[in-house]
Amino acid sequence: MTVLLAAPRSFCAGVERAIEIVERALQRRPHPVYVRKQIVHNSHVVADLEGRGAVFVDELDEVPDGATVVFSAHGVAPAVRVEADRRGLDVIDATCPLVTKVHAEARRFAGRGDTVILVGHAGHEEVEGTLGEAPRRTVLVADVAGVAALRVKDPDRVSYLTQTTLAADEVAEVVAALRARFPKLRGPGSDDICYATTNRQEAVKAIARDADLVLVVGSRNSSNSQRLVELAKRLGTPAYLIDDAAGLRAEWLTGARVIGLSAGASAPPRLVDEVIAALRSRGPVTVEERAVAAERLQFALPPAVRP
Known part of the structure; x- marks a missing residue:
């Protein structure tokens, strides 16, 4: 064979960084150290960190006031940061810098008055975080079929972003369909994937x-x-x-x-x-x-x- x-x-670099952040937090902060969502999407990584003292939770209401909490590599919506601040949580942010880039683009595109079309999969943590940056101006599309059903306020003011972990070939098809519908479509300066x-x-x-x-x-x-x-x-x-x-x-x-x-x-x-x-x-x-x-x-x- x-x-x-x-x-x-x-x-990848973002995953290595996120895991190291949890490991260092476990060394330097009082236990338990909480992690919102899976730090990265791998059962072996999560089990290993649990064995060292990390506690994985779905939402911040499971974290005691004032405790240390790590945000996962997939990023969080601004509302989550506001809640953590209100609760006095010791936040360590492990969001991948490439996801942070997409969040910044979402704020910028929405801030200039565009409808922001996010190409991604509903329910994925990264998508939920990006949608949270400008929820009233952002719509989610998963595929070419979804493009045909889009309705936007001003077809001349439309931008797109993408989830970072999609298949490049499929994203290209969706973006081509978007451009056919919205000829003045604008996008990020460099690929989000x-x-x-x-x-x-x-x-x-x-x-x-x-x-x-x-x-x-x-x-x-x-x-x-x-x-x-x-x-x-x-x-x-x-x-x-x-x-x-x-x-x-x-x-x-x-x-x-x-x-x-x-x-x-x-x-x-x-x-x-x-x-x-x-x-x-x-x-x-x-x-x-x-x-x-x-x-x-x-x-x-x-x-x-x-x-």
Whole structure:
């Protein structure tokens, strides 16, 4: 069996930063340290941090007054920040800087009087946070079909933003449909889809066409991991999302001589190693890495947890 290993894969700079923020908070703040929502969308990361003393909650009403709370990498709406301030909570913000960029754009576009069209998935935490920046001026669209149903106050004053973890190809289709409906459509100066999402999608393209099967390591609620699976399938290759090596199913592997392997941006690298080890337990495996980009970006930690 040959494993085509996609690169880049696993943790991105924003995820590494968010995890380190929680780790440092656990070292420096009285326990428990609360985290609003999952710090990143990966069950293994969450379980590991819970084991070290982090308490994950859905909303701030579960956090005692004055306690330390970390905001997840996906960002929060302004109303959440107001509530935290009112409660006297010790807030440490782990929002990915690339999500913060989208929030700033939402405020700027709404501030100049535009209807802001946010391309994204309803219910995702990142989307909820961005919608909260200008709720009266922002509308959510998930796909091309949704574009046809849009009604805006002034078709000449329309801007768009996107969730950072979407499939680039699908977003391009939605933006093209928006531009066809609203010729004066304006957008961000640079793409909102983050570099790590794009790189991981390009890496999956590099392995999918030569593979009999693609495996993506990531949790079910990880948007960027789900997009990798969908991308491989669109290229005609069977693909499956697995949380870890325990998710492997023998029937998937029957007759598969070349397996593509990647991992979403919130999946720990060790999980990929464990999948390779599980495949090796079935027989000889040759691993061939295919790299499409080198990622060297790092994000600074917030002042509250800097050395």
